Amino acid sequence: MLTLCMIVKNEEETLKKCLSSLNNLVDEIVVVDTGSIDKTKEIALKYTDKVFDFKWCNDFAKARNFSLSKASNEWVLVLDADEVIMNFDIENIFRFINVNNDKCVGRLKRINQYEDKYGTKKYIERVNRLFNKKYFQYEGIIHEQVVLKNKEDYRTENIDLVIDHIGYSKEVLSRTNKIQRNIKLLKEALKENPNDPYLHYQLGKSYFMGKEYREANYFFETAVLLLDNFTYEYAEDLVESYGYTLIELELFKKALSLKKYEKYYFNSPDFIFLIGLIEMNNSNFKKAAETFLKCTEFKEGKIEGITSFLPLYNIGVIFECLGFKEEALNYYRLCGDYPLAKTRLNYL
Numbered sequence: 405m406l407t408l409c410m411i412v413k414n415e416e417e418t419l420k421k422c423l424s425s426l427n428n429l430v431d432e433i434v435v436v437d438t439g440s441i442d443k444t445k446e447i448a449l450k451y452t453d454k455v456f457d458f459k460w461c462n463d464f465a466k467a468r469n470f471s472l473s474k475a476s477n478e479w480v481l482v483l484d485a486d487e488v489i490m491n492f493d494i495e496n497i498f499r500f501i502n503v504n505n506d507k508c509v510g511r512l513k514r515i516n517q518y519e520d521k522y523g524t525k526k527y528i529e530r531v532n533r534l535f536n537k538k539y540f541q542y543e544g545i546i547h548e549q550v551v552l553k554n555k556e557d558y559r560t561e562n563i564d565l566v567i568d569h570i571g572y573s574k575e576v577l578s579r580t581n582k583i584q585r586n587i588k589l590l591k592e593a594l595k596e597n598p599n600d601p602y603l604h605y606q607l608g609k610s611y612f613m614g615k616e617y618r619e620a621n622y623f624f625e626t627a628v629l630l631l632d633n634f635t636y637e638y639a640e641d642l643v644e645s646y647g648y649t650l651i652e653l654e655l656f657k658k659a660l661s662l663k664k665y666e667k668y669y670f671n672s673p674d675f676i677f678l679i680g681l682i683e684m685n686n687s688n689f690k691k692a693a694e695t696f697l698k699c700t701e702f703k704e705g706k707i708e709g710i711t712s713f714l715p716l717y718n719i720g721v722i723f724e725c726l727g728f729k730e731e732a733l734n735y736y737r738l739c740g741d742y743p744l745a746k747t748r749l750n751y752l
Contacts, residue, residue, distance in 0.1 A: 406501065407432040407475035408483060411458070411467045415485035416443040418570065423451045425489040429497070430481060436471040444485075462589055465542040472537045482533045486571035487514070493564035500534070500563050507558045509550055510534030512565040518613075526708035529641075534563060546589040547606045586610045601630035605642045612645055617652045624649055634668045640675060647678045656685040673698075673705035677715055689722045713739040720748065 408430040412419060423433065433452035437445050438460040448455045458470050472480055479501050483489075500510050511530040518525055532550045540558075542548040552558050571582070590607045597603060608623035624646035631639060643665050650659040659682045669675035680695035696715035705711050720735035733752055739745030 405477055405479060405498070406430045407434055407477040407480050409434045409436075409468070409471040409475055409480045410483055410485060411436045411438055411464070411471055412440065412444050412448070412485045413438045413460070414440045414442050414444055416440075416447060418488075419444055419447045419485045421488050422483060422485050423448070427489070427492075429489065429492055429494060432476055434471050434474045436467060436474070438467055462592065463545040464589075465544050465548040468542040468548055472541065475537060478536050478538050480535065480537050483567065484569075484571065487567045487569050489565070490515070490568050491564075491566040496564040497534070500561060504536075504561070507536075507539045507552055507556075509540065509558060509560045510563040510565075511560050512563055512567060514567050514569050516569045528704075528706050528708065530562060532560060534565075545593050546586060547602075583610050583614045599630055601627040601632075601642075602638060604630060605638055605645075608642075608649070609645060612649060617649050620649045621646075621653060621655075634665060640669050640672060643669070644674060644678050647682065651681060651685060654685075656682065660686060671702075673702040673711050674707055677705070677707075677710050680715065680718065684718060684722065689726060693719050693722050709742065713742040713745065717742055717745050720745065724748065724752070 406429070408426065410422075410433075412435060426433075433454060435445075435448040435452060435455045436458045437448070437455060438458050445455055454474060456470070456474055458467050460467070468482070471482075497510070500508075504510075509532045512533050514529050514531050516527040516529065518527060535550060539552055540550050541553055543551045587607065587610045590603055590610065594600070594603050594607070604623045604627035608620045608627060611617070611620035611623065624642065627642055628646060631642070633639070634643070643662060647659055647662050650656070650662075662682065663679060666675070666679070676695060677699050680692050680699065683689075683692035683695055696719050699705070699711050699715040702711045707714070716735050716738045720732045720739070723729075723735060724732035729752060733749065736745040736749045736752075
């Protein structure tokens, strides 16, 4: 009833962990290898006999669509080798499949681990990964997207499937040189579609992850100027990533211009938190504290702690900077085990 479709290359470090996490969720596994020189195929063959070779042609969508063509079932689940299933509700997933015989895509929850100067962080997002290959295919040579074959819009629905994505941890990035590979492919794609805001956005993300903030700023700013619909799935992340880039570059006054997008993202604690940071860096402390407090009114956001210890910590910082020690201590205490808050508590 359900086939897992994967494309892989030199994934011996993560593939076993991915495939062993399936726990009978799928009826069939299709692994397409694009040129591994390690033990990737050997590992894959321990889990399935449907392992196929695909000559790499710098086009992720073509490789994805080849994997779909090898699936015996119409319904497919797509994972990468650096994604590990943490939790799933099989009844919920198969209920989704049985009800949605039409053109609907299931969105799983992906927890991305990344590292910054403060340590390991988690970023939570929903991604399109469960669909009927009769209606859908992939487009895009990199950061490929699920599209209807007839190019029409389609519905999406969240499913109870959670995966842990370790692909952009510092160790994996250093091993695969993924960022530079992505930049090269994206620039090639940009030659054919120079006014595509999505490609500029993805280039900005790649440079941002490599901490090349001036380059990231150029591509994010270009993407924002080219974008004609701020309700697109990637638009909020574009605006937020642009904002964090401006903060890294200390372009605080310029960052205030992002407040105009509040009409689109007023229900997003992640966007509201960003605005709080921007107000804070512009010394608008009262406005910043009020904005951070708004974040705590939400149940959850994309970044771990965005509705709890992160805004509370920043309010504590504001009070400390203004000389209100007791108020600062109260907010730091509300942050629980957040390391930065514990450090301030010990200092004060």
